[in-house]
Amino acid sequence: MSEYPVIRFPKPPVIHSYAGIAGEKEGAGPMGHYFDRIIPDPSFGEASWERAESRLQQEALALALQRGGLQASDLDCIAAGDLINQCTVSSYAAKGSGVPFLGVFGACSTMAESLLLSGVLAASGACRYAAAVTSSHNSTAERQFRFPLTYGGQRTPTAQWTCTAAGAAVVSAQGTAPRILGGAFGRILDLGVTDATNMGAAMAPAAADTIARYLRGTQTKPSDYDAIVTGDLGAVGTSLLFDLLGRDGFDISGVHLDCGAMMFDPDTQDTHAGGSGCGCSASILCACLLPALSEGRMRRILFAATGALLSLLSSQQGESIPGICHLAELAMPEGGAVC
Amino acid sequence: MSEYPVIRFPKPPVIHSYAGIAGEKEGAGPMGHYFDRIIPDPSFGEASWERAESRLQQEALALALQRGGLQASDLDCIAAGDLINQCTVSSYAAKGSGVPFLGVFGACSTMAESLLLSGVLAASGACRYAAAVTSSHNSTAERQFRFPLTYGGQRTPTAQWTCTAAGAAVVSAQGTAPRILGGAFGRILDLGVTDATNMGAAMAPAAADTIARYLRGTQTKPSDYDAIVTGDLGAVGTSLLFDLLGRDGFDISGVHLDCGAMMFDPDTQDTHAGGSGCGCSASILCACLLPALSEGRMRRILFAATGALLSLLSSQQGESIPGICHLAELAMPEGGAVC
Numbered sequence: 001m002s003e004y005p006v007i008r009f010p011k012p013p014v015i016h017s018y019a020g021i022a023g024e025k026e027g028a029g030p031m032g033h034y035f036d037r038i039i040p041d042p043s044f045g046e047a048s049w050e051r052a053e054s055r056l057q058q059e060a061l062a063l064a065l066q067r068g069g070l071q072a073s074d075l076d077c078i079a080a081g082d083l084i085n086q087c088t089v090s091s092y093a094a095k096g097s098g099v100p101f102l103g104v105f106g107a108c109s110t111m112a113e114s115l116l117l118s119g120v121l122a123a124s125g126a127c128r129y130a131a132a133v134t135s136s137h138n139s140t141a142e143r144q145f146r147f148p149l150t151y152g153g154q155r156t157p158t159a160q161w162t163c164t165a166a167g168a169a170v171v172s173a174q175g176t177a178p179r180i181l182g183g184a185f186g187r188i189l190d191l192g193v194t195d196a197t198n199m200g201a202a203m204a205p206a207a208a209d210t211i212a213r214y215l216r217g218t219q220t221k222p223s224d225y226d227a228i229v230t231g232d233l234g235a236v237g238t239s240l241l242f243d244l245l246g247r248d249g250f251d252i253s254g255v256h257l258d259c260g261a262m263m264f265d266p267d268t269q270d271t272h273a274g275g276s277g278c279g280c281s282a283s284i285l286c287a288c289l290l291p292a293l294s295e296g297r298m299r300r301i302l303f304a305a306t307g308a309l310l311s312l313l314s315s316q317q318g319e320s321i322p323g324i325c326h327l328a329e330l331a332m333p334e335g336g337a338v339c
Numbered sequence: 340m341s342e343y344p345v346i347r348f349p350k351p352p353v354i355h356s357y358a359g360i361a362g363e364k365e366g367a368g369p370m371g372h373y374f375d376r377i378i379p380d381p382s383f384g385e386a387s388w389e390r391a392e393s394r395l396q397q398e399a400l401a402l403a404l405q406r407g408g409l410q411a412s413d414l415d416c417i418a419a420g421d422l423i424n425q426c427t428v429s430s431y432a433a434k435g436s437g438v439p440f441l442g443v444f445g446a447c448s449t450m451a452e453s454l455l456l457s458g459v460l461a462a463s464g465a466c467r468y469a470a471a472v473t474s475s476h477n478s479t480a481e482r483q484f485r486f487p488l489t490y491g492g493q494r495t496p497t498a499q500w501t502c503t504a505a506g507a508a509v510v511s512a513q514g515t516a517p518r519i520l521g522g523a524f525g526r527i528l529d530l531g532v533t534d535a536t537n538m539g540a541a542m543a544p545a546a547a548d549t550i551a552r553y554l555r556g557t558q559t560k561p562s563d564y565d566a567i568v569t570g571d572l573g574a575v576g577t578s579l580l581f582d583l584l585g586r587d588g589f590d591i592s593g594v595h596l597d598c599g600a601m602m603f604d605p606d607t608q609d610t611h612a613g614g615s616g617c618g619c620s621a622s623i624l625c626a627c628l629l630p631a632l633s634e635g636r637m638r639r640i641l642f643a644a645t646g647a648l649l650s651l652l653s654s655q656q657g658e659s660i661p662g663i664c665h666l667a668e669l670a671m672p673e674g675g676a677v678c
Binding site for chain 2: 128
């Protein structure tokens, strides 16, 4: 297959402000102290889990706007998505805002997709401020994709835990905040994995493809980055990613982080292969990675969120699971703080 | 609410090539002679309806590429979406192509959303060629959103018929084909309609909002356009649209077309309020409207596809139906043929 060009912004857009929030289990994990807010009540006081997840998006966006000194009416677009059928969590979250809405779907890769898209919209002048917003909720996703919540089925060792979390990032054409230098929309790779409890294996080939393409396209090497962050490959997928990139001549083990592996403590939180869900990488990006860039603890990273593009129906029909990985390169402007 | 700016391309991207295809029932209707191909077998020789719908997308894109003298590898991005849970129809359709994939969701407004987005991607230089692809299939959508196909439930007079159809448009930065002069991503409006068999009523407020905003934003009037084309409001939604725009001081009745109303013969095809589905407006855009622009039978149109952002779960939970309408202004370059 031919090599697709990567996106490089001649005038990089900036991530003006951001916020990442999470539920109680996520808040009790290693990332807990980073989150801008922890929501102890999984129902967020709402009548349905779906409404609760919409509230997560609204809350993350409200915090991001507040920190950026903005109001919802300053946004020209909200680019948002989630795991729930027809992205209703995102559209119900945005409908009260009155802001133009762009529904996107990339499963757990959605934050990288909406962030890069917001970058294109802001850099091209189509939007002054565009917000990328993404969420997941354990109680909406698990019952939709796998089993009824009260069923109590045994989870396999490769299974990941859908995070209850959301992230929001407001992108604009200029400023001094972390910039989106470029990125790549991912290709869909499907190597025939049919086990819906082994997402890491389904997504690893796509992650390897996009990361290798970006490194080649930018003529950079893994050590040029403070971190190459994948979305939620978890323990199983990470090991496969290293193998696949190794065959391409790239060793990223020294700079690799995986949001799925970072979210929970494997010894005490019993989440098997780690966290997953659009909100997993989105909340860690917005609560941990972007602050690290802003504060000079990191200078330049690749944010490569991965998604498994399956549905309950496609699983039931025996279809294999296509994986995708969208990538955004994030950096502080030249002359910014160094870690 | 404040007035959001519309998008105007300083250097308008062009719709390099396009194709619209449809199923047998759609082919037997008033639009039948426009379609580039009619697929008589609703299963398209595949083992599932979902695979058949993926084939519709692949076929429409293959035709559009062929007409444009392109190959899939010339595309830098496929922006695609559909009505099916997790947009699996689109991702399964695209996965074999190896082209970077951007999943979008706007329900039946998806073609306008992906077309405008492809315009932004091409105009900004992020992509050389970007394809907007959308489909729907009666047999995938009806069983997912309403009743099992063999149930034989009575349809209400306001019900619309999900079309089996697909459209594909390849967008690039320059050329002599119809141009995308600008557009607007829609805001979500929800006036409390909870009847999932009355989509027209749920979507009309959003259509009125986006069309009025675009007319004000561009300081144009309805008579400046050869047609203002809505997606699939059908008979009920169209009447509401005229009322709502009338209150805003716009009378579009002289130039209005609705793809949902155009698709079927109300006297002989028994589809009640008309056609619907992402493929309805996408196939008519690509098989009828774009050729009319290319051949000089039309000069300048607004393509305003509407979507109802509901899911089966949101309906079951008693949630009302949010509507959205994305819009793209399409025109032949100055000096092109006049109708």
